[in-house]
Amino acid sequence: xxxxxxxxxLNKDIIELGGITLFRIKALISFGNVKKGELGGxxxxxxxxxxxxxxxxxxxxxxYGxxKVTGxxKVTGxxKVTGxxEVTGxxKVTExxEVTGxxxxxGxxEVTGxxxxxxxxKVTExxxxxGNTRVTGxxxxYGSARVTGxxKVSDYxKVTGxxxxYGxxEVTxxxxVTGxxKVTGxxKVTGxxEVNGxxEVTGxxEVTGGELLN
Numbered sequence: 001x002x003x004x005x006x007x008x009x010l011n012k013d014i015i016e017l018g019g020i021t022l023f024r025i026k027a028l029i030s031f032g033n034v035k036k037g038e039l040g041g042x043x044x045x046x047x048x049x050x051x052x053x054x055x056x057x058x059x060x061x062x063x064y065g066x067x068k069v070t071g072x073x074k075v076t077g078x079x080k081v082t083g084x085x086e087v088t089g090x091x092k093v094t095e096x097x098e099v100t101g102x103x104x105x106x107g108x109x110e111v112t113g114x115x116x117x118x119x120x121x122k123v124t125e126x127x128x129x130x131g132n133t134r135v136t137g138x139x140x141x142y143g144s145a146r147v148t149g150x151x152k153v154s155d156y157x158k159v160t161g162x163x164x165x166y167g168x169x170e171v172t173x174x175x176x177v178t179g180x181x182k183v184t185g186x187x188k189v190t191g192x193x194e195v196n197g198x199x200e201v202t203g204x205x206e207v208t209g210g211e212l213l214n
Contacts, residue, residue: 006031006051007040015042015062022062025049032056032072041075048081055088067099071106079111091123103135107142121153131166139171143178157189161196169201179214 006029013024022042030036032054041057043049044064049057054072057063061075064082071088075081077095085099089106093099096114103117107124111117115133123129127141131148135141139153143160149167153159157171161178167185171177175189179196183189187201190208195201197214207213 004029004051005046007049009043009046010039013039017062017064020044020064022064025057034058061093073105085117089124097129109141113148115147127159145177149184151183163195175207181214 007025007027009023010026015022022044024042025040027034027036027038034056041059041061043057048063048067050070055069057069057075059076061079063069063075067081067083067085069075069087073087073091075093079093080098081087081093083100085103087093087099087105090108091105092110094112097111098116099105099111101118102120104122105111109123109127111123111129113130115129117123117135119136121135121139123141125142126144129135129141129147132150133147134152137155140158141147141153144162145159146164147153147159151165152170154172156174158176159165159171163177163181165171165177165183169183170188173190174192176194177183177189180198181195182200185203188206189195192210193207195207195213199213201207
């Protein structure tokens with residue numbers, strides 16, 4: 001039996017974007033917190049937003065390219081999900097955040113503010129990525145980790161547990177920040193370094209190589 005459609009594309013409410021047309025969506029049925037007739041955000045095509053589950057794009061958010069929003073995920077505000085990115089589970093992408101490339105946001109994760117998640121990066125579980133942060137490369141942010149401010153997590157770095165990375169801090173290469181650790185200020189954690197436990201790396205400190213700080 002064919003899946004019934006939960007929304008339609010409105011041909012008279014469109015945005016032209018460099019040869020791509022984005023269409024405002026309108027709910028055909030009530031589901032989740034969405035009421036029948038409610039206007040949503042913009043998608044390029046129906047492949048961008050799954051008709052099953054409670055996934056929804058609202059406000060002035062855009063989803064286009066090969067990007068997919070599925071499950072119960074929400075894309076709101078002025079957020080953009082593009083490229084081959086996927087937002088699924090109960091994840092939220094809000095405000096002015098962008099998820100692009102082959103990035104994945106899933107679980108109960110939230111990407112907000114002006115944060116950008118790109119490349120093959122993954123943000124999952126209960127992680128929060130906010131502010132002007134950049135999560136790129138093959139980086140992973142998961143657990144209950146927080147990345148905020150102007151922080152950057154890149155390459156194959158991992159931020160997990162209850163760790164916080166904020167300020168202008170950078171976590172790169174194969175570095176791992178976990179436990180209740182905090183990396184802030186202009187600090188850098190690089191190489192194969194591991195920062196865990198209740199460790200704090202602040203100011204202009206650098207932890208590199210195979211160093212273990214806990």
